[in-house]
Amino acid sequence: xxxxxxxxxxxFEITDFTTASEWERFVSRVxxxxxxxxxxxxxxxxxxxxxGEYTSGTWGEKSQDINFADFKFFITHYFLxxxxxxxxxxxxxxxxxxxxxxxxxxxxxxxxxxxxxxLVRWYGMREFVVISPGANCxxxxxxxxxxxxxxxxxxxxxxxxCQVPMFVQTQQKWRRMYAGECQGPGVRTDFEMVHLRKVPSxxxxxxxxxxxxxxxxxxxxSPLPPINIAIRFTYILQDWQQYSWPQxxxxxxxxxxxxxxxxxxxxxxxGACEEPISELHLATTWPHLTEGIVVDNDVYSDLDPLQAxxxxxxxxxxxxxxxxxxxxxxxxxxxxxxxxxxEEILGRRLAEDEGKENSDITSALSKLTEPAAPVPISKLxxxxxxxxxxxxxxxxxxxxxxxxxxxILNSVLLYLFPDxxxxxxxxxxxxxxxxxxxxxxxxxxxxxxxxxxxxxxxxPSDSLTYRLALCVCLVNYNHGGLRAVAHIWQExxxxxxxxxxxxxxxxxxxxxxxxxxxxxxxxxxxxxNCCIERKRAxxxxxxxxxxxxxxxxxxSGGGSQNSSPAPxxxxxxVSQGKSWDSWSDSEDEFFECLSDQGEADAPHAEGExxxxxxxxxxxxxxxxxxxxxxxxxxxxxxxxxxxxPMTEDLLEEQSEVLAKLGTSAEGTHLRARMQSACxxxxxESFKAANPGCVLEDFVRWYSPRDYVEEEVVDEKGNTVVxxxxxxxxxxPGNMWVEAWETARVTPARRQRxxxxxxxxxxxxxxxxAVQKPADLTRHLLPCIxxxxxxxxxxxxxxxxxxxxxxxxxxxxxxxxxxxxPHNHDYxxxxxxxxxxxxxxxxxxxxxxxxxxxxxxEGEKGEDTELEKFVSSLLEEPEVVVIGGGQGPAGSIxxxxxxxxxxxxxxxxxxxxLLSPLxxxxxxxxxxxxxxxxxxxxxxxxxxxxxxxxxVPRPAPYSKALPQRLFCVLMREEFRLAGAFSSDTSFx
Numbered sequence: 001x002x003x004x005x006x007x008x009x010x011x012f013e014i015t016d017f018t019t020a021s022e023w024e025r026f027v028s029r030v031x032x033x034x035x036x037x038x039x040x041x042x043x044x045x046x047x048x049x050x051x052g053e054y055t056s057g058t059w060g061e062k063s064q065d066i067n068f069a070d071f072k073f074f075i076t077h078y079f080l081x082x083x084x085x086x087x088x089x090x091x092x093x094x095x096x097x098x099x100x101x102x103x104x105x106x107x108x109x110x111x112x113x114x115x116x117x118x119l120v121r122w123y124g125m126r127e128f129v130v131i132s133p134g135a136n137c138x139x140x141x142x143x144x145x146x147x148x149x150x151x152x153x154x155x156x157x158x159x160x161x162c163q164v165p166m167f168v169q170t171q172q173k174w175r176r177m178y179a180g181e182c183q184g185p186g187v188r189t190d191f192e193m194v195h196l197r198k199v200p201s202x203x204x205x206x207x208x209x210x211x212x213x214x215x216x217x218x219x220x221x222s223p224l225p226p227i228n229i230a231i232r233f234t235y236i237l238q239d240w241q242q243y244s245w246p247q248x249x250x251x252x253x254x255x256x257x258x259x260x261x262x263x264x265x266x267x268x269x270x271g272a273c274e275e276p277i278s279e280l281h282l283a284t285t286w287p288h289l290t291e292g293i294v295v296d297n298d299v300y301s302d303l304d305p306l307q308a309x310x311x312x313x314x315x316x317x318x319x320x321x322x323x324x325x326x327x328x329x330x331x332x333x334x335x336x337x338x339x340x341x342x343e344e345i346l347g348r349r350l351a352e353d354e355g356k357e358n359s360d361i362t363s364a365l366s367k368l369t370e371p372a373a374p375v376p377i378s379k380l381x382x383x384x385x386x387x388x389x390x391x392x393x394x395x396x397x398x399x400x401x402x403x404x405x406x407x408i409l410n411s412v413l414l415y416l417f418p419d420x421x422x423x424x425x426x427x428x429x430x431x432x433x434x435x436x437x438x439x440x441x442x443x444x445x446x447x448x449x450x451x452x453x454x455x456x457x458x459x460p461s462d463s464l465t466y467r468l469a470l471c472v473c474l475v476n477y478n479h480g481g482l483r484a485v486a487h488i489w490q491e492x493x494x495x496x497x498x499x500x501x502x503x504x505x506x507x508x509x510x511x512x513x514x515x516x517x518x519x520x521x522x523x524x525x526x527x528x529n530c531c532i533e534r535k536r537a538x539x540x541x542x543x544x545x546x547x548x549x550x551x552x553x554x555x556s557g558g559g560s561q562n563s564s565p566a567p568x569x570x571x572x573x574v575s576q577g578k579s580w581d582s583w584s585d586s587e588d589e590f591f592e593c594l595s596d597q598g599e600a601d602a603p604h605a606e607g608e609x610x611x612x613x614x615x616x617x618x619x620x621x622x623x624x625x626x627x628x629x630x631x632x633x634x635x636x637x638x639x640x641x642x643x644x645p646m647t648e649d650l651l652e653e654q655s656e657v658l659a660k661l662g663t664s665a666e667g668t669h670l671r672a673r674m675q676s677a678c679x680x681x682x683x684e685s686f687k688a689a690n691p692g693c694v695l696e697d698f699v700r701w702y703s704p705r706d707y708v709e710e711e712v713v714d715e716k717g718n719t720v721v722x723x724x725x726x727x728x729x730x731x732p733g734n735m736w737v738e739a740w741e742t743a744r745v746t747p748a749r750r751q752r753x754x755x756x757x758x759x760x761x762x763x764x765x766x767x768x769a770v771q772k773p774a775d776l777t778r779h780l781l782p783c784i785x786x787x788x789x790x791x792x793x794x795x796x797x798x799x800x801x802x803x804x805x806x807x808x809x810x811x812x813x814x815x816x817x818x819x820x821p822h823n824h825d826y827x828x829x830x831x832x833x834x835x836x837x838x839x840x841x842x843x844x845x846x847x848x849x850x851x852x853x854x855x856x857e858g859e860k861g862e863d864t865e866l867e868k869f870v871s872s873l874l875e876e877p878e879v880v881v882i883g884g885g886q887g888p889a890g891s892i893x894x895x896x897x898x899x900x901x902x903x904x905x906x907x908x909x910x911x912x913l914l915s916p917l918x919x920x921x922x923x924x925x926x927x928x929x930x931x932x933x934x935x936x937x938x939x940x941x942x943x944x945x946x947x948x949x950x951v952p953r954p955a956p957y958s959k960a961l962p963q964r965l966f967c968v969l970m971r972e973e974f975r976l977a978g979a980f981s982s983d984t985s986f987x
Contacts, residue, residue, distance in 0.1 A: 111285075153168060642754075901938060
């Protein structure tokens with residue numbers, strides 16, 4: 001058998017019988033973890049703890065899993081991060097010193113830390129280890145299991161020489177019950193705990209707790225060493241009713257007037273709808289007392305909070321209070337997820353209705369294209385049809401209860417289009433106020449954060465798009481939600497179409513081509529404005545041309561006719577059978593260029609009516625005194641067509657089309673032809689302005705770098721300047737040469753348009769009409785976040801909160817990253833809105849506290865101190881009240897408690913009558929004593945009593961060791977956390 005002959009088959013598995021049981025394996029594992037964390041040996045050499053360091057310092061935490069059989073535990077090391085001293089001699093000298101934890105038991109620098117682990121508060125330690133059951137494991141309730149764990153850690157500490165105290169969490173987690181041990185050279189401290197639901201009556205005061213402490217330490221010395229006592233009483237103030245905070249009354253200009261949440265269009269609401277500060281906790285502390293100095297038993301107590309030497313306050317904030325701006329943003333953001341179109345929301349009423357007006361609308365375009373119109377043209381214009389459609393829609397909606405109230409709709413439209421008020425004399429006063437408001441706001445924004453829209457890719461804060469975002473947001477929140485948004489959007493698009501049809505420029509948009517730095521919706525509106533401008537210019541130029549024909553050589557300055565009513569009727573009257581509005585429907589139409597009517601054309605306006613080749617047309621001005629190469633005629637700059645403005649989505653489409661043509665020769669040629677449309681137009685204009693010119697002449701004007709000049713000596717020996725096209729222009733098949741050969745002699749006014757404003761305007765209007773409310777929300781989201789950031793900045797400026805100012809700056813840079821991509825990350829945007837809500841909450845808390853502490857009412861010196869106090873309350877976990885109950889903040893807190901106590905005993909009507917009286921009586925009552933003291937403050941919500949001493953245990957000849965008992969007395973909790981040290985060498 002091969003296996004028997006193999007020498008390795010005789011080597012059996014070696015079992016380590018030194019860790020025989022699960023319990024011993026557990027103890028061994030705990031020791032390994034302590035070794036890994038380097039918690040072996042004494043921990044001397046660390047700096048003494050400074051006052052308040054437990055709160056201001058940084059706490060570290062390390063955690064690991066360990067198992068006891070199949071039961072899972074977490075072992076966690078908590079420690080205060082400190083620098084170690086570098087005095088090795090000192091360490092050696094104090095080898096037998098108490099463990100650090102035992103020294104901390106007596107340290108008074110960090111009693112009652114406001115923010116720390118419960119064991120730090122109860123025992124005052126800077127470092128400890130906790131073993132607690134795993135996440136899904138049951139609590140250790142049985143006494144035998146608790147004792148087994150305690151013996152395990154005791155053995156681990158003894159074997160490893162670890163001087164860091166170790167605790168085991170027992171009972172249910174909510175009870176926060178810990179038992180533990182700390183071992184040092186010849187000393188040991190046991191940590192024990194008692195937790196009851198109710199306070200036993202005999203221990204409901206200091207004298208009873210002192211009896212427990214003395215009995216536990218069992219000191220037999222006749223003059224007992226003095227027991228050091230620290231006491232803290234905590235009082236809770238919940239009733240803030242008599243102090244109104246700024247959201248409710250309309251007295252504050254920065255906040256809402258009238259009903260909560262109702263603001264005029266163009267302003268965002270701000271502030272909380274409920275009290276953002278739910279409770280004020282006053283802690284009155286007596287830090288250093290000894291037995292006999294103070295009396296506190298079941299009959300009498302000296303512990304008057306007004307006499308406490310140390311006062312500190314913390315505020316408890318309401319969790320997620322309802323804030324108006326946050327709610328507004330959240331509700332607006334929810335619209336992004338809606339799928340319905342405007343037609344589905346508002347119903348397809350137009351298509352279903354029967355009636356004359358309806359038939360007019362559906363057949364409007366067909367009637368316009370009929371060869372002979374039986375009715376006047378003015379009755380058949382698209383704008384006329386849309387106007388009647390709008391009236392019909394409104395009439396129909398009134399019967400059906402439209403989503404938006406007519407008054408609200410009118411006020412929204414007037415806010416969006418303030419120039420419309422000029423047409424209605426009855427609304428002239430409203431218009432004045434609207435204009436003044438908007439101009440004032442614009443000036444303010446320009447001075448501060450006007451250019452913020454560039455970072456956020458939104459729109460300028462005085463633009464129509466920005467105002468539309470505010471209106472849609474407020475309409476969604478206050479006036480009907482999704483249906484109201486669909487309604488306002490439909491009205492908005494109808495208004496834009498009306499303006500396009502009637503040549504009225506759109507108010508609140510910067511001139512020029514679309515600004516690609518803004519959001520797409522803003523670009524689309526700018527594009528529509530460009531179309532209206534071009535159409536106005538063309539119509540006015542045509543009128544001027546017709547006028548010049550009638551008056552022969554009279555030149556008309558059409559560009560100066562900018563009054564908006566003129567295009568409405570005048571342009572149509574010129575055309576006998578057809579409106580000027582419909583002239584540009586075909587791409588092959590020619591058009592009249594506005595600036596083609598300049599003085600440069602005047603000498604050529606007479607003479608031949610049929611254009612000859614030598615006839616120059618469309619000249620602007622001579623170019624740098626240059627002459628044509630083949631004649632002595634000056635070289636003229638031609639009137640050219642402006643390049644077509646484009647929005648970013650059109651640019652993307654164009655680049656995609658060009659990219660899809662590929663890299664083949666045919667594709668490259670086609671791409672060049674597509675890109676040279678503007679070049680060809682300019683060549684044709686140049687040929688018309690400069691008869692007899694050549695390509696070199698055009699290049700000298702259009703691209704001077706491609707015309708190379710050099711000095712050469714001719715046959716007669718004279719130095720002359722000779723020029724020629726650059727090498728790039730001489731490449732066979734060059735597009736410029738091809739284009740020059742195909743270019744006709746055509747002035748700009750008769751060329752095919754590079755920019756078909758009619759087609760582009762209809763595309764924009766169609767694009768806007770098919771937008772669902774969700775799409776509209778996505779377009780306007782950058783604008784509304786822009787408005788929210790500006791609102792937060794404005795409100796923070798009033799309150800001056802440095803932490804919020806810093807957070808707003810960080811949020812702005814974060815928003816610019818979130819909003820620039822086209823496909824927004826909605827999860828991150830939701831988190832961002834939550835950040836804005838958190839900032840709003842902080843500001844409202846500051847505002848509430850300032851109202852409570854009457855910051856603006858005090859004198860200058862006091863006011864500054866109170867302002868510091870209020871800002872500290874927001875930033876820090878607990879704030880010391882300078883001067884205690886006698887200081888400016890302390891007297892206000894005292895008055896708050898006095899009024900709260902008084903009002904608690906009366907009905908609301910009686911309280912309303914008494915509250916002003918109490919404010920006057922309160923300050924006079926402060927010095928008085930006796931029975932009045934009791935009613936100033938309610939009974940304390942929590943009492944914490946800390947007893948410390950240093951006595952020999954267990955025998956009178958043992959070392960004097962630190963003993964400590966921390967007592968917590970609350971309405972439904974009684975806890976004793978004791979640390980009792982004993983000498984293990986002399987007992």
